[in-house]
Amino acid sequence: MNPQRLFRRKARASSAPRRSAVARLRLAFFAQAGEVANRYHVRFERVLEHLWQSRRTNRRLLLRSVGCVDDLVHAIACVDEVGLAWADLSERYERALIRRCRCSQDEIEATIFVRQLFADLRKRNREDCVAHHPSLRCYAGTRPLRSWLADRLSAARTRKVWMTAPQSLSQCGSIIIAPGIDSPSGPLVHVRSAPAFPALRLVRCNFNPAERSEISVG
Numbered sequence: 001m002n003p004q005r006l007f008r009r010k011a012r013a014s015s016a017p018r019r020s021a022v023a024r025l026r027l028a029f030f031a032q033a034g035e036v037a038n039r040y041h042v043r044f045e046r047v048l049e050h051l052w053q054s055r056r057t058n059r060r061l062l063l064r065s066v067g068c069v070d071d072l073v074h075a076i077a078c079v080d081e082v083g084l085a086w087a088d089l090s091e092r093y094e095r096a097l098i099r100r101c102r103c104s105q106d107e108i109e110a111t112i113f114v115r116q117l118f119a120d121l122r123k124r125n126r127e128d129c130v131a132h133h134p135s136l137r138c139y140a141g142t143r144p145l146r147s148w149l150a151d152r153l154s155a156a157r158t159r160k161v162w163m164t165a166p167q168s169l170s171q172c173g174s175i176i177i178a179p180g181i182d183s184p185s186g187p188l189v190h191v192r193s194a195p196a197f198p199a200l201r202l203v204r205c206n207f208n209p210a211e212r213s214e215i216s217v218g
Helices: 004-031 034-041 044-054 069-079 083-101 107-124 145-164 167-171 197-204
Strands: 173-177 191-194 215-217
Touching: 004 034, 004 044, 004 069, 034 069, 034 083, 044 069, 069 083, 069 145, 083 107, 083 145, 107 145
Parallel strands: 191 215
Antiparallel strands: 173 191
């Protein structure tokens, strides 16, 4: 067989799965997120552009892993500074995030903390998407937006606890805030300890039982 013809045939075969993944994503876009996309004026081409940019921080991102297309469209609208999208984000998720803070903060402190989280996320939209500083530009729809926001909240709370902890605590161990890339596996917060069990107890006591499973020891 002509080598040129063989090369073209292989190229077509390798591009077929890519085309089918885009086609499946297009179907999901209109089936799951048509109403949301119309509300925020987000086109399918904009979704593809957002996912392409997200791959800069997550090279393992596959189109077939994008399951929460409606949440993805909502996040894209927030990235594009659609005021209605930010209002909906606050209305939909703020109360749930505040409840997660109530174990260690009163109502006013928790409300301020969550609103500061939203303000920080909005500010990061003006910056490049980087793995160690996650923003909505990095959200790829591989899991629900509420879970992604809850992880951002847990990381912010852990960072706050660590920064306000006594200096002597740093002698017991160290804390690592993971990049927070959209990955279904792996904890967001990792505490590395030498004999760091006092440090771990101090960090973990600021979380409810469901959240403590997100903190691992190594």
